[in-house]
Each structure stands twice: as structure tokens, then as C-alpha cells.
Amino acid sequence: MKIGFIGLGNMGAPMAHNLLKAGHAVNVFDLNARAVQILVDAGAEAAGSPKAAVTDVECVITMLPAAAHVRSVLTADDGVLAGIGKGVTIIDSSTIDPASVKALAELAQQRGNTFVDAPVSGGTGGAAAGSLTFMVGASAAVYEQVKPVLLAMGKNVVYCGETGTGQVAKICNNLVLGITMAGVAEAMALGAALGIDPNLLGRIINTSTGRCWSSDTCNPFPGVIETAPASRDYAGGFGTDLMLKDLGLATDAAKFAHQPVYLGSLAQQLYQTMSSKGAGRLDFSAVIKLYRPDREA
Ligand code: NAD
DSSP, X not given: OEEEEEOOSTTHHXXXXXXXXXXXXXXXXXXXXXXXXXXXXXXXXXXXXXXHHTTTOSEEXXXXXXXXXXXXXXXXXXXXXXXXXXXXXXXXXXOOOHHHHHHHHHHHHHTTOEEEEOOEESHHHHHHHTOXXXXXXXXXXXXXXXXXXXXXXXXXXXXXXXXXXXXXXXXXXXXXXXXXXXXXXXXXXXXXXXXOOHHHHHHHHTTSTTOOHHHHTSOSSTTTSTTSGGGGTTOSSSBHHHHHHHHHHHHHHHHHTTOOOHHHHHHHHHHHHHIIIIITTXXXXXXXXXXXXXXXX
């Protein structure tokens, strides 16, 4: 299949590589010329604009930072909707708000195209390994149509329901994640302050009812989990600013649904404080630093 791929960042670049590996022809566009060149060296074709990237393609994939970028890549004069043929499906795998998805889906429909939300979980490791989980919002028929393409980049492709529900699933998962990480950080910092060995505390939590991904895989206390970002100065992993963005999406969506998000709002403020302190690029588990300001973690 001929695919137009726009947004070759930490996630998009390895995803586009996996499409090439699966035998697809891929046109690529990114504002970052170096990111484009790396994909061209791997067999992709460079395009000078989103419009040029989608000429004659059967499918478009966007993997961009936030809703504003997706909107501009789609609707600009040299954007996707200006260059795409009728009946082509646009799959957006960025994490954005469900309301933007609905507005963009309507615009695409007016031009005879279909817009699908298919955000991912699995991080940069999952993107490189081709083991991402896609949460897809689309009609059942369109879901069946896009599934084979997504399986070239992921292991699990989950049907969530109508357009926008993929983002609902993604936002709710990351709401849990942001809250559990802050909770584990608080407990680990308290345990250390009260004098228990953090490694022992980590082992106990991980075989008790407090166990979760934030405790057993990405524990925020350095040294508790050797492979966690906390054990390498919070480098790599899932950035604090990305978590902050996702909690903002959750609290915005909650306003729209007249639904309280008490813990989500509080967690958002914790990551906001980290970001304001210049720690936005550190893994979000670095939030434990708020509880241990005078220590290494
Ligand atoms: P990134 O910042 O590494 O990459 C974004 C890319 O988009 C960059 O290469 C940038 O140059 C490009 N870009 C920005 N504006 C553009 C435009 N107008 N035209 C063309 N290219 C443009 O971000 P990422 O980590 O790859 O994340 C992408 C999306 O995936 C985000 O919505 C993020 O929330 C989501 N996500 C990220 C992770 C993760 O672990 N990094 C995990 C799951 C979901």
C-alpha cells in the first residue's frame, strides 16, 4: 500500500520504519529535515509538504505533538486535505482531545474522506519493536479496513467504538497512570523518610495490593527497578510534559462531560510544578523529586 506519513518524531519515525519493513511504500513529511533524511535512507520518499506527501496515497498517518499541529497539517493550504484523493482514510495516532477528533472528522467527511483516531500506548520502545497497542475510534467497517496497516506497527489493535472513542480510552488510561505514579512516589518517599529500605518497600508493594505499573515497572525511587528511568537519572521513558499534556486533555474533557476529576486535577498540578522547574523532559516518574527536594530523588 502507498502511505503518506507525517510527523517523524520519537514515535513517528520508528512507526514509519516498521511500515517500510512490512513492504509499504511510504511518503514522508516532517518540519525536521534530518528526521526525513533518516527515513529516506531507509527507503521512504521525501515530500516538501503534507499536501505533496499524500498525492496518490491510499492511506495517511499523522503522528504529531498536539491537536493544533494535526489541525494545521490537515487544513493548511499545503495540507493533507488539499492534496488527498477522495475516499482516502486519514489515521491520526497523536494523543489529542476527542472534541478535536470530531471536528476534524467532520471536515474530512465534507471532502469525501474518513478520519480515524488511533492513539497508541507502548511508548518509544513499543514503537521501535512494532508492539504498540492502537485504540481505534471509527465505524466497524473502517476499523476492519485500517487494522492490517496498524498491525504493521503494533501487536494489539483494539476497537473502541465511534470516532473519538480511541482518544477517550487513551486519555482515561493516562489519567490513571498520572495518578498512580504520584501515589507511588508519595508512598516511596514517605517510607524512605520513615526509615524503611526503599528496595524492601518496593518489593513489598509489588507483592501487595499497592502493586501497579508505576510501582513494579517504572518505580520512581532510584534503584528499586533497575530498568526504570529512575535508575538512569529519569532519562528516556515518558516525558513529564507529555503527561502534563495528557492530564490537561483529561481535565478539559471532564469539563465538557460535567464530570469531576479530583485526583487528575491534583496530579496535573504536580506535573505542572515539575515542568515549571525545568524538568519537563525528564521521565514523569521524576515527580518524586517534589517529595524529596534535597535528595537525589
Ligand atoms: P515528538 O515531539 O518526538 O515528534 C513530533 C514530530 O512532529 C516532530 O518530528 C516534529 O518535527 C513534527 N512536527 C511538528 N509539527 C509539524 C508540522 N506542522 N508538520 C510536520 N511535522 C511536524 O513527539 P512523539 O513523542 O513522537 O509523540 C507524538 C504523539 O504521540 C504525541 O501526541 C504524544 O502525546 C503521543 N505519544 C507519545 C508517546 C511517547 O512515549 N513519546 C507515547 C504514546 C503517545
